[in-house]
Amino acid sequence: MKTPHKSQFHFDTTLVLICLALLTIGYIMVVSSSLHLGLEMSGSVFSYPLKQLAHICIGVCVGAWLATIPMHKWETAGPWLFIAGLFLLVIVLIPGLGVKVNGSVRWLSLGGLRIQVSEIVKIFAVVYIAGYVTRHQESVRVSAYGIVKPLALFALACVLLLLEPDFGSSVVIIVIAMGVMFLGGARLSQFVILLSFLATLAALLVYFAPYRMQRITSFRDPWADPLNSGFQLVQALISFGRGEWLGVGLGNGIQKLFYLPEAHTDFLFSVIAEELGLLGVVVVIGLFAMLVWRIFKIAEAAEKAGQVFSALMAYGLGIWFGFQAFVNMGVNMGILPTKGLTLPFMSYGGGSMISMCCAIALLFRIYSEVYEISANTPKERSRWVNA
Secondary structure, eight states: OOOOOOSSOOOOHHHHHHHHHHHHHHHHHHHHHHHHHHHHHHSOTTHHHHHHHHHHHHHHHHHHHHTTSOHHHHHHHHHHHHHHHHHHHHHTTSTTTEEEETTEEEEEEETTEEEEHHHHHHHHHHHHHHHHHHHTHHHHHHOHHHHHHHHHHHHHHHHHHHTTTOHHHHHHHHHHHHHHHHHTTOOHHHHHHHHHHHHHHHHHHHHTOHHHHHHHHHHHOGGGSTTTTTHHHHHHHHHHHHHTTTOSOTTOOSTTTTTSTTTTTTTHHHHHHHHHHHHHHHHHHHHHHHHHHHHHHHHHHHHHTTOHHHHHHHHHHHHHHHHHHHHHHHHHHTSSOOOOOOOTTTSSOHHHHHHHHHHHHHHHHHHHHHHHHGGGOHHHHHHHHTO
């Protein structure tokens, strides 16, 4: 549904403050956890902090541009964007084009900036599934075929991701797709059958991949092999234990000093636990809870304003942020097997940071359009805008 021309862009103050808090805490912790690594890798303690600052600036600039694009254009472009995402997943697998890191080929190098393709695909997946459910609401609600049809394309994306391999991102995009379809009206009985099938498939993928099986077994008892398969989790748990209530102090953590692998990326949450303690952990979890709550409020407002595509897209982005944050924190705390998923808005990484900034920009666009639509009904607008 097209919306009238907008003369003014409206920002959700609550969402801005939440994102600024996450970005600020994340950047400070990336600096704290990467100074020694920058000195070791490039001879400069400012190497990673400056790169992360550049990632944030690029993300904000690209996001500002994307926020100028009306939502009806995103709805039209959804299928083409998803096809482009599949194309990128193919390109990254071509020898010589994809960048291999720690045994996985997940990145493309563009002008010296490494972009993780799966992060781009996640945004495209949200746009596509939101558009699909908007166009086929009746089919999704009454027919199993209406659910299976888009999942075939998502299955193709998952196959390409598993070839990298990137099991974590595969799970994320499937969760996004199923979550959006469920909120779009799909029947619960169909989801029970589908979830059973996917759970069986996931179990088989784990069983027939020795390294995944090793992650499961080491996750169950990391202390059985603390110097090999259980090393990451053991070091993460030590970080949480050392942090106690208020932490050892910003910059005073020891685990980040080449004990805890990927301390500035996947295990940044453990550094937060060690240096800021339980207080820091609760603050970060609270901020992510507030983020998902606010996104869902925007989605609810869009739904009531008749903007079905915008509502489903906001729901999809909220599911993405919430699920990925939950998995990352769960891995750090030892309640989930190790997965290579970053902590949204906080972990070091160009592709992740830029894609998150772009996703938030789309939420601001949704908010602005819904605000304009609700301008003629002040009572309804004030009910959610000022919540």
